Amino acid sequence: MGATVTSRALDILGAFDGEHRSLSLTDLARRTGLPLATAHRLVGELHRWGALAREPNGEYVIGRRIWQLGLLAPVQSGLRQAASPFLHDLYGTTLATVHLAVRDGLEVLYVERLAGHVSVPVVSRVGSRLPMHATGVGKVLLAYAPEEVRAEVLQRLTRITAYTVTQPARLLEQLRRVRAEGYATTGEEMSLGACSVAVPVRNGDTVVAALGMVVPDLRRQLPRLVSALQVAAHGISRTLAGPSVQWK
Amino acid sequence: MGATVTSRALDILGAFDGEHRSLSLTDLARRTGLPLATAHRLVGELHRWGALAREPNGEYVIGRRIWQLGLLAPVQSGLRQAASPFLHDLYGTTLATVHLAVRDGLEVLYVERLAGHVSVPVVSRVGSRLPMHATGVGKVLLAYAPEEVRAEVLQRLTRITAYTVTQPARLLEQLRRVRAEGYATTGEEMSLGACSVAVPVRNGDTVVAALGMVVPDLRRQLPRLVSALQVAAHGISRTLAGPSVQWK
DNA sequence: TAAAGTTCTTCCGTTGAGCGGAAGGGGGGC
DNA sequence: GCCCCCCTTCCGCTCAACGGAAGAACTTTA
Numbered sequence: 141m142g143a144t145v146t147s148r149a150l151d152i153l154g155a156f157d158g159e160h161r162s163l164s165l166t167d168l169a170r171r172t173g174l175p176l177a178t179a180h181r182l183v184g185e186l187h188r189w190g191a192l193a194r195e196p197n198g199e200y201v202i203g204r205r206i207w208q209l210g211l212l213a214p215v216q217s218g219l220r221q222a223a224s225p226f227l228h229d230l231y232g233t234t235l236a237t238v239h240l241a242v243r244d245g246l247e248v249l250y251v252e253r254l255a256g257h258v259s260v261p262v263v264s265r266v267g268s269r270l271p272m273h274a275t276g277v278g279k280v281l282l283a284y285a286p287e288e289v290r291a292e293v294l295q296r297l298t299r300i301t302a303y304t305v306t307q308p309a310r311l312l313e314q315l316r317r318v319r320a321e322g323y324a325t326t327g328e329e330m331s332l333g334a335c336s337v338a339v340p341v342r343n344g345d346t347v348v349a350a351l352g353m354v355v356p357d358l359r360r361q362l363p364r365l366v367s368a369l370q371v372a373a374h375g376i377s378r379t380l381a382g383p384s385v386q387w388k
Numbered sequence: 389m390g391a392t393v394t395s396r397a398l399d400i401l402g403a404f405d406g407e408h409r410s411l412s413l414t415d416l417a418r419r420t421g422l423p424l425a426t427a428h429r430l431v432g433e434l435h436r437w438g439a440l441a442r443e444p445n446g447e448y449v450i451g452r453r454i455w456q457l458g459l460l461a462p463v464q465s466g467l468r469q470a471a472s473p474f475l476h477d478l479y480g481t482t483l484a485t486v487h488l489a490v491r492d493g494l495e496v497l498y499v500e501r502l503a504g505h506v507s508v509p510v511v512s513r514v515g516s517r518l519p520m521h522a523t524g525v526g527k528v529l530l531a532y533a534p535e536e537v538r539a540e541v542l543q544r545l546t547r548i549t550a551y552t553v554t555q556p557a558r559l560l561e562q563l564r565r566v567r568a569e570g571y572a573t574t575g576e577e578m579s580l581g582a583c584s585v586a587v588p589v590r591n592g593d594t595v596v597a598a599l600g601m602v603v604p605d606l607r608r609q610l611p612r613l614v615s616a617l618q619v620a621a622h623g624i625s626r627t628l629a630g631p632s633v634q635w636k
Numbered sequence: 637t638a639a640a641g642t643t644c645t646t647c648c649g650t651t652g653a654g655c656g657g658a659a660g661g662g663g664g665g666c
Numbered sequence: 667g668c669c670c671c672c673c674t675t676c677c678g679c680t681c682a683a684c685g686g687a688a689g690a691a692c693t694t695t696a
Contacts, residue, residue: 391653392653392654393653393654412643412644413643413644413645414642414643414644424643424644424645425645425646425647428644428645428646432645446643446644
């Protein structure tokens with residue numbers, strides 16, 4: 141596989157994740173499968189550049205330089221900033237957990253999250269990924285994804301709770317309705333006790349993100365939540381389409 | 389200089405900054421001084437891994453994977469999250485531009501920023517760096533920095549406005565007062581029309597960050613602002629010292 | 637429409653940078 | 667003391683990275 145120097149260096153960075161925020165040299169060597177001496181050299185270079193930093197205890201963590209670079213990513217500087225005020229409004233009026241997510245490959249990537257005080261069992265975190273077929277934002281993004289992506293996702297509908305939709309035909313039907321009605325819902329398909337609604341966020345004609353919220357129960361207030369979401373989504377779209385948000 | 393493969397790959401990432409968020413292949417080759425063919429190969433690898441992404445127009449931007457990694461940096465997951473609620477409170481009670489910053493090498497690195505509606509000419513941005521001797525947070529961080537850092541910074545007190553302190557002796561005296569009184573101030577030393585106050589944020593005994601605010605004028609309300617800042621700083625310190633903030 | 641100028645991509649023979657096994661610290665637990 | 671684990675350094679071999687050059691794709695100029 142990855143035999144190039146660059147890919148090895150990147151693999152070292154990739155060894156860090158939400159559960160492994162700080163790793164010792166040997167941890168890194170083990171997780172990447174690199175010989176210790178090699179890992180040592182690469183880690184040294186990454187450290188010298190500022191991609192990695194050392195904790196007082198000697199373990200390595202992601203460095204500030206990477207954090208800084210991350211702030212330049214379009215997902216951060218464009219979409220996120222455009223959406224920020226609308227998310228706050230939305231949270232203010234509904235007090236539910238609000239999410240902004242994009243599609244990344246075959247998964248949903250959470251870009252922003254405002255957590256409600258009344259906490260519902262929510263799995264997502266900013267920067268984390270979840271399967272598309274079991275989340276509200278995922279269904280929206282899947283509904284508007286290229287045919288090939290949809291086809292591939294439909295092949296692997298892994299079961300997560302007892303309510304997860306795992307039959308391709310049934311999910312396809314749901315996606316059709318998402319396109320027709322403009323919103324997606326889930327009921328305890330990702331975690332028990334959590335339902336969700338989501339709507340697409342457009343930039344011009346294309347769906348670039350999904351905006352969703354998680355609540356304990358949908359029945360009663362669905363129309364109100366959908367319209368609140370749509371108002372916010374339109375606001376974000378307008379900001380995105382506006383004069384060069386991306387660059388300021 | 390940088391002759392290793394890794395450092396070249398990192399240099400490519402380093403070519404991106406606040407003013408250059410998207411670059412073409414030739415831009416990258418030029419900015420890094422690499423031969424086009426070499427840049428092409430490295431960029432290809434970075435792209436394949438997700439460190440770089442391609443815009444519709446073919447230019448490269450920082451990819452989502454880097455953004456995700458950045459979220460794992462301690463500056464983001466520990467300090468920033470601990471401080472967030474206090475910053476919001478602080479902003480709510482004062483309506484001034486609020487800053488959280490750390491020292492990175494010989495400069496101030498802005499970690500978080502809440503912008504006031506009544507905008508004062510503020511230069512900082514999250515992820516950007518400014519010189520230490522001309523900012524409130526910078527003076528605080530400098531006052532508590534290791535002797536060697538202070539010595540080096542004092543050698544290069546570049547003038548920015550007519551009010552910037554450029555005499556080492558005068559700055560040293562100010563730093564002494566910062567330590568004695570627990571807060572630092574600036575008056576139009578970084579940009580005209582902007583004054584600032586800042587206080588240290590501690591984790592245990594060591595100063596890990598500085599909390600500051602920028603206002604058009606300090607005279608009248610200084611005591612009130614200082615005490616508001618100190619309350620917030622103590623709150624952050626308590627959260628940092630508390631049970632494992634860093635890991636949740 | 638051709639010509640001249642961009643920028644991007646692919647090819648391939650040469651060579652020195654990266655490789656990694658091995659050996660040498662350092663510390664802390666028993 | 668001894669053992670074990672983790673980190674760091676060394677060094678000769680080899681193969682991956684290098685980059686000049688040629689050509690493809692696309693744009694601008696004449």
